[in-house]
Amino acid sequence: MTNWINIAQAAKEWVLEAGQxxxxxxxxxxxxETKSDANDLVTNIDKDTEKFFIEKIKQYNLEFKIMGEEGFGDRIVSLDGVIWILDPIDGTMNFVHQKRNFAISLAVYENGEGRLGIIYDVMADDFYHVIPGSGAFLNDIRLNxxxxxxxxxxxxxxxATWITPNKRIDYQILSPLVKTVRGTRSYGAAAIELAYVATGRLDGYITMRLNPWDYAAxxxxxxxxxxxxxxLKGEPLSLLNPSSLLVGGPTVYDEIRENYLxxxxGK
Structure with missing residues (x-):
């Protein structure tokens, strides 16, 4: 039987070491370097960090599978078994330009069920973690x-790049929504924005396209x-393919789905 407490402790140590x-x-x-376009950046530190996690995870258990953004993990075609889903640096553009507002995002799923989630805001030293059913925490403080x-x-x-007339369906959906809410924010790192929703710093988050390693944790x-x-269609998030994303507290989520989506x- 898998001991998730021990795995969570090991994962915490790896994440903190990687952050340092x-x-x-x-x-x-x-x-x-660039990947899909000129604004999709990857650095040697992204790659080195992913390799660091792969080495640690495989040393712990060779049967564990790894889905990593930079492609050094396994080829994942199903959710069978234990799968680690990793973004070594979420917010690489922020890392390159600002040296802040980037995070390590790490999640573990077993046969499609979430077992562990960690988001580490490296420069703020904010460590968000959850074992589903046992509470979510920011450092040692349990989240309400x-x-x-x-x-x-x-x-x-x-x-804001989604709210442009040349992206017609995005513009038609999001422009009225922006006029309704009290305010919008963009931090340039999906993992941090999702952690902010979990803490109540943001009340919701919406985007037209992310990958599983961006949102798994x-x-x-x-x-x-x-x-x-x-x-955005109200369907469960895919852990195998890119997806649009809508998250929030129940009322915010329901109002956006019912009134705008x-x-x-789309996808």
Whole structure:
């Protein structure tokens, strides 16, 4: 039988060690490459951090499978078994340009069921963690159940690049929503924005496209404190393929789904 308490402790130690390694690298010259486009960055530190986790996880148990953003893990085609889902640096552009507002995101699923989620805001030294059914925490402080907030009083996480006329369906959905809410914020790191929803710093978060390693841990944090998660059509999030994303406290989530996304036909 898998001992999740021991795995959680080992994972915490690895994440904190990886965070220190990243902080130690800040004065080094970065090797920066692009991936899907000129704004999709990856550095040697992203790659080195993913390799660090893979080595630690495989040493712990060779049967564990790993899905990592930088592609050094396993080829995952099903959710069978124990799968670690990793983003070594979520918010690489922030890492490169700001040296802050980036996070390590690590989640563990067993046969599709969440067992462990960790988001570590490296520069703030904020360690968000959850074992589903046992509470969600920021460092050693247990997170409260999310408060009920109406959309008019909500602050939601939203990247302004989605609200452009050339992206017609996004513009038609999101422009009216922005006019309704109290305010919007964008931090440039999905994992941090999801952690902020779990803590109540944001009341919701919406985006048109993310990968499983961006939201696998944040999903577990938000659900543990009573929030809702899905794609924009209200379907469960995929852990195998990219997805749109809507998360929030129950009222904010329901109001966005019913009033703005009821007829959404995207992914």
């Amino acid at each position: 390694r990243i902080r130690d690298s800040l004065n080094e010259e970065l090797l920066i 159940t999310l408060k009920d907030v109406t959309l008019e009083k909500a602050i939601i996480g939203l990247n 944040g999903k577990l944090l938000i659900e543990e404190v009573g929030g809702k998660t899905s794609n 009821k007829d959404y036909q």
